Amino acid sequence: MTETLNIFKDWVQDQSRKGSDFVLSKDFRQRSLSEVRTENFPTRKNEEWRYTPLSSVFDRQPSFAAEAEVNPADVEQLTAAFADAHHLVFIDGHFNRTLSDEISVLARDGIAINLLEDLEPGSQDEVERVIKNAKLTDDNIFRHITQGLARTGLFIELQKNIEITKPLHLLFLGTQSGKTTLSNPINVVHLNPNSRLKIIQQFASVTATKALTIPADYFQIDEGAALEIYKLGLESDETDHLSNTYAQLADAGSLNHHQYLFGSRFTRTNTEINFAGSGSEVVLRGIYLGDKSQHLDIRTYVDHAQPNCMSDQHFRGIMNDHSRGVFNGLVLVREHAQKTNAQQSNKNLLLSRDARVDTKPQLEIHADDVKCAHGATIGELDENALFYLQSRGISKQDAALMLTRAFATEITQEVKLDSLREYIQAEIEARLMEAQNFHV
Amino acid sequence: MLSIKNLNVSAEGKTILNGLNLEVNKGEIHAIMGPNGSGKSTLAHVLSGRSGYQVESGSASYNGLDLLDMLPEIRAREGIFLAFQYPIEIPGVNNTSFLKKALNEIRKHRGEEELDAIDFLQLIKKQMQLVEMKEDLLRRPVNQGFSGGEKKRNEILQMAVLDPKLAILDETDSGLDIDALRIVAGGVNKLRSKDNAFVVITHYQRLLDYIVPDFVHVLSDGKIIKSGTKELALELEDRGYDWLTNEPETVA
Numbered sequence: 001m002t003e004t005l006n007i008f009k010d011w012v013q014d015q016s017r018k019g020s021d022f023v024l025s026k027d028f029r030q031r032s033l034s035e036v037r038t039e040n041f042p043t044r045k046n047e048e049w050r051y052t053p054l055s056s057v058f059d060r061q062p063s064f065a066a067e068a069e070v071n072p073a074d075v076e077q078l079t080a081a082f083a084d085a086h087h088l089v090f091i092d093g094h095f096n097r098t099l100s101d102e103i104s105v106l107a108r109d110g111i112a113i114n115l116l117e118d119l120e121p122g123s124q125d126e127v128e129r130v131i132k133n134a135k136l137t138d139d140n141i142f143r144h145i146t147q148g149l150a151r152t153g154l155f156i157e158l159q160k161n162i163e164i165t166k167p168l169h170l171l172f173l174g175t176q177s178g179k180t181t182l183s184n185p186i187n188v189v190h191l192n193p194n195s196r197l198k199i200i201q202q203f204a205s206v207t208a209t210k211a212l213t214i215p216a217d218y219f220q221i222d223e224g225a226a227l228e229i230y231k232l233g234l235e236s237d238e239t240d241h242l243s244n245t246y247a248q249l250a251d252a253g254s255l256n257h258h259q260y261l262f263g264s265r266f267t268r269t270n271t272e273i274n275f276a277g278s279g280s281e282v283v284l285r286g287i288y289l290g291d292k293s294q295h296l297d298i299r300t301y302v303d304h305a306q307p308n309c310m311s312d313q314h315f316r317g318i319m320n321d322h323s324r325g326v327f328n329g330l331v332l333v334r335e336h337a338q339k340t341n342a343q344q345s346n347k348n349l350l351l352s353r354d355a356r357v358d359t360k361p362q363l364e365i366h367a368d369d370v371k372c373a374h375g376a377t378i379g380e381l382d383e384n385a386l387f388y389l390q391s392r393g394i395s396k397q398d399a400a401l402m403l404t405r406a407f408a409t410e411i412t413q414e415v416k417l418d419s420l421r422e423y424i425q426a427e428i429e430a431r432l433m434e435a436q437n438f439h440v
Numbered sequence: 441m442l443s444i445k446n447l448n449v450s451a452e453g454k455t456i457l458n459g460l461n462l463e464v465n466k467g468e469i470h471a472i473m474g475p476n477g478s479g480k481s482t483l484a485h486v487l488s489g490r491s492g493y494q495v496e497s498g499s500a501s502y503n504g505l506d507l508l509d510m511l512p513e514i515r516a517r518e519g520i521f522l523a524f525q526y527p528i529e530i531p532g533v534n535n536t537s538f539l540k541k542a543l544n545e546i547r548k549h550r551g552e553e554e555l556d557a558i559d560f561l562q563l564i565k566k567q568m569q570l571v572e573m574k575e576d577l578l579r580r581p582v583n584q585g586f587s588g589g590e591k592k593r594n595e596i597l598q599m600a601v602l603d604p605k606l607a608i609l610d611e612t613d614s615g616l617d618i619d620a621l622r623i624v625a626g627g628v629n630k631l632r633s634k635d636n637a638f639v640v641i642t643h644y645q646r647l648l649d650y651i652v653p654d655f656v657h658v659l660s661d662g663k664i665i666k667s668g669t670k671e672l673a674l675e676l677e678d679r680g681y682d683w684l685t686n687e688p689e690t691v692a
């Protein structure tokens with residue numbers, strides 16, 4: 001285990017020496033790379049990794065893929081679902097200009113959408129400033145790998161009072177089945193005061209793709225600005241996915257962050273929220289759906305550092321077969337963060353005797369005038385509800401499917417984009433139908 | 441239609457039904473009364489196929505089929521309907537689409553064509569008038585947040601839509617105000633025909649003023665200890681159950 005991880009570390013350093021097409025400044029990368037050198041990979045002795053062994057992830061040595069030919073049909077199939085969005089397509093860690101909408105058309109007064117690889121050397125300051133501002137409490141080694149070896153990504157900046165009404169659809173598609181491809185995009189979003197943006201961030205792969213996906217997201221949300229973002233984890237079961245998402249909100253900012261994690265052999269998402277102003281609202285939603293021997297680990301860390309903010313988390317797990325889910329969420333309410341309203345709920349449905357969930361919702365409260373609640377449940381389908389449906393002529397299997405679908409709907413109904421909501425619900429349906437307990 | 445012979449049922453090692461006999465023919469309405477905990481709901485559950493009960497001996501045949509050997513959904517498709525004493529709330533499952541699915545499963549089983557959304561809506565609108573149910577309840581999740589009376593009306597609505605051959609009503613009258621009681625009873629009376637049958641479990645003679653039974657049975661300690669006509673219900677109202685449980689057993 002330590003062996004393979006060390007080999008991987010050496011590989012990272014080696015790549016950095018050999019490669020030339022990196023998109024962040026040399027100084028900045030060097031700092032990240034030295035973090036990679038000195039930091040250890042987390043082990044299960046680390047409380048934040050207690051239920052998630054990394055051993056399975058780095059059993060294959062990744063490599064960068066060259067820009068590959070891709071079947072346009074594979075992409076169109078994915079972009080067609082969100083016909084009402086702008087599409088930016090990344091394939092195997094490379095931005096694909098042919099399959100993407102023209103960036104210059106999107107950019108208009110007050111909106112800057114830059115590929116990191118298009119930034120002039122020396123003009124990366126603004127991006128790096130946002131990234132540096134992010135202080136993560138965990139999973140740092142992965143963001144530093146991402147940063148040290150960053151070869152593509154986006155820097156999106158909206159000026160004051162600007163709104164992009166059409167969502168941006170960021171598609172990260174893996175296509176390589178030979179070697180394990182490293183894909184490590186960075187997405188930096190800066191919303192200036194009172195601007196608004198919607199993003200669909202989709203990670204997908206064509207069948208049998210082998211990949212290691214390590215993205216990092218940094219969101220800076222200024223006064224009164226609002227970001228709505230939906231992350232779809234739909235990669236192949238030969239893919240490992242470890243992501244970091246950091247959001248900082250100024251006064252009266254708003255973040256709606258959804259995660260729909262259905263794919264990958266291994267998934268770990270770390271989402272950290274920092275309230276830097278008062279009167280802000282953060283809504284975190286997510287469904288993790290496991291089948292076979294998938295491992296899905298959701299970590300959230302919400303830092304109520306300022307008074308008068310609201311955070312509302314609701315995550316649901318649906319675990320089939322031998323899959324394992326982990327929910328590990330911490331809400332920290334600091335001493336002067338009075339009038340905090342923090343809710344956290346995690347509910348899990350085990351559909352198989354061999355499936356398992358470990359859940360650890362945590363509240364750490366140092367202020368006295370707050371409204372906080374948290375709770376977690378792990379259960380099976382309700383026997384009474386199953387029987388009720390059966391007693392009306394519905395087969396047990398169909399009844400189980402209906403109840404499972406309903407369990408998910410309580411989250412998906414909050415997706416505000418119609419085509420996206422339908423897409424997610426259809427995806428859940430298709431995956432459930434494939435699972436062995438719903439096979440006819 | 442339904443023939444129960446010497447049925448013995450236990451749950452968690454405890455005997456609940458203890459040598460129960462009952463014959464129901466089509467066109468008949470049977471009322472079952474009896475003290476709390478005597479096994480009325482258990483009988484209803486066993487007939488509709490709920491798990492968790494052990495049939496120790498005896499038989500129940502339904503239109504020549506071995507009822508106890510059938511899956512609950514097959515029983516439903518064959519025309520058995522249970523109106524639950526405590527209807528279940530099912531968050532996230534829409535009341536209308538649930539009922540449409542149920543009806544179409546039953547229609548498929550009967551070799552009939554499935555109803556499309558428009559035809560179904562027509563049917564359900566018609567049957568809703570029967571139980572005077574508010575339309576917004578159709579758009580809500582099954583029974584979720586329904587008042588006690590609304591849940592019971594929803595049961596009768598389902599019955600009206602699914603058009604069963606044998607309907608078992610488990611205390612559908614409990615918790616209903618007098619108007620609702622009249623409406624629910626009116627629904628049953630409209631559905632009543634020479635081809636179907638009802639088993640009405642109740643504690644109150646009052647219901648039987650509206651749904652007039654052909655037979656009244658008293659279930660006590662897991663068996664039927666007395667059967668009679670609707671006058672028996674009046675007598676029970678007057679005298680309670682004591683005089684029966686102290687009397688020597690009479691067989692139906």
Ligand SMILES: Nc1ncnc2c1ncn2[C@@H]1O[C@H](COP(=O)(O)OP(=O)(O)OP(=O)(O)O)[C@@H](O)[C@H]1O
Binds near residue numbers: 452474475476492
């Ligand atoms: N699954 C079960 N496990 C154990 N005991 C059970 C079970 N189901 C019912 N019982 C018991 O069997 C007895 C009969 O219960 P049942 O619900 O059939 O009574 P009932 O006649 O419907 O009563 P009520 O008039 O109060 O509705 C009760 O003592 C009850 O506790």
Ligand SMILES: [Mg+2]
Binds near residue numbers: 480482525611
């Ligand atoms: Mg009862």
